[in-house]
Amino acid sequence: MSTHVSQTPGAGIAAALSFDALTPTAFLDRAAAVHADRTAVIDGPLRLTYRELHLRCLRQAGALAGLGVRPGDRVAVLAANTPLLLESHFGVLYAGAVLVTLNIRLSAEELRHIIRHSGARLLLFDPEFAELAAAVAEPLEDLRVVDPGEYEALRADAAPHRVPVTDERALMALNYTSGTTGPPKGVMYHHRGAYLQALAMVGHFRLTSEAVFLWTLPMFHCNGWAFPWAVTAAGGVHVCLRKVDPPRVWQLIAAERVTMLCAAPTVLISLVEAAPAAFDGHRVTVAVGGAPPSPTLLQGCARVGFDVTHLYGLTETFGPAAICDWRPEWSALPDDEQAPLRARQGVSNLVSSAMRVLDADGLDVPWDGETIGEVALRGNTVMLGYYRDEKATRAAAPDGWFRTGDLGVLHPDGYLQLRDRAKDIIISGGENISSIEVEAALAGHPAVLEAAVVGVPDDRWGERPVAFVTLRPGAQASAEELRAYVRGRLAAFKAPDRIEFGELPKTSSGKIRKVLLRARADVG
Incomplete structure (x- = not known):
């Protein structure tokens, strides 16, 4: 009789020991356990601890279930950077549903297209968008619209609810593009990508429990570049802001000791112009995306205490796929040499696969800073595809690499710099x-x-x-x-x-x- 004993555990035991499906709701579970009494959310006079935020999100899931939302159903949210939109980044997921964040700047007709295309069954909205929500919903007979007052009552009375995540690559959110080649396309996000993108943002921006994040970036845009989950993972503070009002931003920076914000260059321009004459001296980390910041803007940011890092990405890549990772030796260069370096799109983030720049034949261009090609991406933080659009998905990734439509060069040090856009x-x-x-x-x-x-x-x-x-x-x-x-x-x-x-x-x-x-x- 053989005395050999297998050193390989059974499949069931191995899975239990070494695998948990990655999902960003795990960050709130941990924050509620580790940082229970610490402030999680500031919204004017409202202050929520992580214990309170956690319970609100679990009860949101319970309220959604009570309204008939089942796993896989789409829940649309029309809101500015408010507690409703923040908690929906967790509560909708706890319910096993798919989050559809709506761009508050779009017209009713554009929003109706997104609602129809996504198949959203339910719409939550902030009171300030009541008129827009009514206009969107009027011809949509299958859409359940939940009044803010009703929602608050349902959530307060609901029992905590959670649907376990068993497939980390399951559809978690739908983010609609701005329609750059026609009608908006629904970009399919998965739990694994959101989890890893959040960790990348934690790492690159050194987020800790002392982080105070001001929501100048629209949370509906690429799920706020994963910062709803990243700030929560660090146990930091979310400071809500309904709209970018420069004097109010500076007031909050000083009053709440803000440590980080994200913005497009146009927002930074308005903030620099409105900077107080007597700045108190504390530094604010700023992530900028959408367009390269100009040397003049970078100089203005440095003057008012903003330490700027340039990011590059798309809706299809969970937001920032690349970061202009600053090299310490560059700090010794003159300002006029630093500015062009800061304006480059940079290198892949911590969890992304290496970026490629491809010629018309799909071959890598040389890293010479001169040869232009199309930027191509793949990896854990690239979309599952376009919702209900196989043709567009195949066209965007003909060989397993997502073609961004952006044209750029790779410098000898591997840093990407965009030159033009393939699409208009x-x-x-x-x-x-x-x-x-x-x-x-x-x-x-x-x-x-x-x-x-x-x-x-x-x-x-x-x-x-x-x-x-x-x-x-x-x-x-x-x-x-x-x-x-x-x-x-x-x-x-x-x-x-x-x-x-x-x-x-x-x-x-x-x-x-x-x-x-x-x-x-x-x-x-």
Whole structure:
């Protein structure tokens, strides 16, 4: 009889010993145990401890279950940076449901498209968006809209509830793109990606229980770059802010001893301009994304106590996929040499696979800082795909590498720097504007024959749209009339700042030559 004893445990025992499905709700579970009595949330006079936040989120899950929400159902939330949106980043997940955060800047028509496409069964909203929520829901018979008062009562009375996560790559959230190539696409987030992205943000920004994070970044955008979970993982403080009001931001920075915030360059410009004359001297870590910060902006940030780190990413990558990881030796360089380094997109974050820059044949370009290619990404923090759009998913990742549509170079040290965009995306104030979408809106006006939209540099917003329009023979329409027409169909910030009339330059095949329009717009 053999006396050999296997050294390999049974599959069931091994799984129990060495595997837990990764999910960002685990961060709140730990924070409630380790930091129970520490402040978790500040929202004006409201103060919540981690024990209280944890219970609110578990009861939100119970309230959702009581309303008929089942695992896999989509729950939409229309809110600014408030406790409702923060707790939904945990409570909806505790319920086993899928979180759909809605961009409060979109029109009712745009939001209805997202609700329909996502299949959301239930809508939660903050009181300040009651009118918008009603307009969104009016024609949607299958959508249950929960009044804020009803929601508060249901949550207060609900029993704590939790649906265990068994598949860490299951759908956890749907984040909709800004429609940069047509209608918005639903980007599918998974538990594993959110968990790891949060850890990357904790590591890169050295978040600890002493962190005080001010919510200047919209929490609805890429789930706040995973910072709802990252700050919670560290046991830090979330300071809610409904809208970016520079004097209020500076007031909170001083009163709450804020240590970190995230923002687009346009927000930083407004903060630098509104900085108090007598700054108290404490430093604030700032993560900036959406567009490279200019040298002038970086100098202004340093002057007011902001230590800026540039990030790069997309909705499809859970937010920041790359970080301009600062090398200590660069600090000895003159300011005019530091600024271009800080403005680079950088290197992959802690949990991302290495970035690639590919030529037209899908081959890596040399790391020479000159050869341009398309940025490609893959790894644990890349989306599952586009919801209900296999064709778009295959087109975006033809060989297992997600094509970002951004063109850039790799420097000899491996740092990425963007040069241009393959798609005609206009980034204005950190928000993406699709030129195709605006062109389609303009073309809907009965007087318009053709329209082309390009982005031009703007000192405040980074970029702004300019439209070139050809009117139908005999038709008349003013620039202001067309802008009002666009504003009636799209979010107001997407309307062109300037509209010029005339024939559009075209190639021999009839394609509009946008390069000439950009040059014309720059001169205008």
